[in-house]
Amino acid sequence: MTHGPTHIPSRGICIYCKRSEVRLADEHILPYFIGGAHILKDASCxxxxxxxxxxxxxxxxxxxxxxRVAFDAPSRRKKKRPKVILMPDQYNPGQYLRIPAEDYPAAMVFYRMHKAGILQGLPEQVDLxxxxxxTSITDTAKNERFTLKYxxxxxxxxxxxxxSFARLLAKIAYGQVLCSLDPDDFRPVCLPYILGQKKNLSYIVGGRWSYPEMQPGIGYEMRTNCIRFPGRLLIIVEIQIYPNNGTPAYHVLVGDVEGHAESDRVFAKVEATYSVDVTDIGLYKPVADDAFHWMPSSWPLPAWAD
Structure with a gap:
């Protein structure tokens, strides 16, 4: 995540449809319901x-x-949050146990993903x-206490x-890039997927198959990465939600920029954590280290629809 102000100034237009003569609402980059604190002001119609x-x-x-109930996650309607969770009684079919929310060892479910299809050189029609x-985050000690008690x-x-999970990742990634760029600085490849106009999310959204090391004390982390090759700039965002719990890491191809001069201009403006220059695609060899899961494994990339 960029270390700029918590509130990023409005661009004066909806970041999704680009309408301006409408009422605009604030947009959390990472949703409020999982603790997102970075906000794009007046960003969404x-x-x-x-x-x-x-x-x-x-x-x-x-x-x-x-x-979210069990862990008392942020909510705008906490007063309406249930105090108990109903769980089927395994020994009495049709009956339910009323479990106090603080006792229930709920699992936080995630998806493990391979590299996005576009970064593998696959056609857009291939659904991965x-x-x-x-996969899930579980509290082993809490599980044991629960089993003993109930x-x-x-x-x-x-x-x-x-x-929906992949669309959420794409939305987070798009907002991350808009911390430093304007919507017109790049072609937003991810936007039709966020808005539901294109369906195969696995084409632009992928992840690291192995688990990164845990990072104690860090609730979420986003990184903007750039790959520059002749005549084009690719903008890719890495996302990890709850890295303090050893969760999967993801990547999203947010957009690209065409043309040498325009690519240089945008690259100078974007706040990139990592950047890679590929001067000769013919000599490019993918990096084996899974930490660079966002690097393409096949060149050239297939063309995508405007």
Whole structure:
């Protein structure tokens, strides 16, 4: 994450549809429901906010709902948050145990992903999401206490929402780039996927298959990375939510810039954590280290629709 001000000034337009003569609302780069503190001021019109709110809600309530209750995660409606969680009684079919929220060892579910299709040189039609694997953060000690107290192991409940989760990652990545760039500085390859106009999220969203080392005390981390090669600049964002718990790391191809002069201008403006220059694509060899999971493994990249 950039270390600039918590509030990033408005660009005067909706960052999604670029309308200006409408009322604009603030946009959390990382959602408030998982502790996001960086805000793009006056950034989203009402129509676009409805679109992004829908997939954010699916992640917050369906994928992470019980976990957010159990861990008392941020919420604008804490007074309406349930005090107990109903869990099926494994020894009495049709019956439920009323578990105080603080006792329930809910799991925070994530997806493990391979490299985004576009960075593998795959056609946009190839959907890699069936290969994504579910993984979770669990509190082993809390699980043991629960089993001892209630006489049965906990049952984890969630709804599988891979597309909404990937759209959330794309939205986070797009907001991260807009901390230093204007919407017109680059071609936002990720935008049609955020707005639901394109469906194969695995084309632009991927991840590191191995787990990064835990980073105690860090709640979330985003990095803007740039790859420069002849006549084009690629802008890729790395995302890790709750790195203090050893969660997966992800990457999103946010956009690109064409032309030597324009690429140089935008590169000088973007606040990049890492940058790589590829002067001769023919001699390029992908980096084997999984830490650089966001580096392309095949060149040239396929063309994408405008």
């Amino acid at each position: 009402g129509d676009c906010a409805k679109i992004t709110s829908n997939f954010e809600r699916e992640v917050s309530r369906d994928l992470w709902g019980d976990a 999401s069936p290969k994504w694997e579910l 006489g049965q192991p906990p049952i984890v409940r969630f709804r599988h929402v891979p597309d």
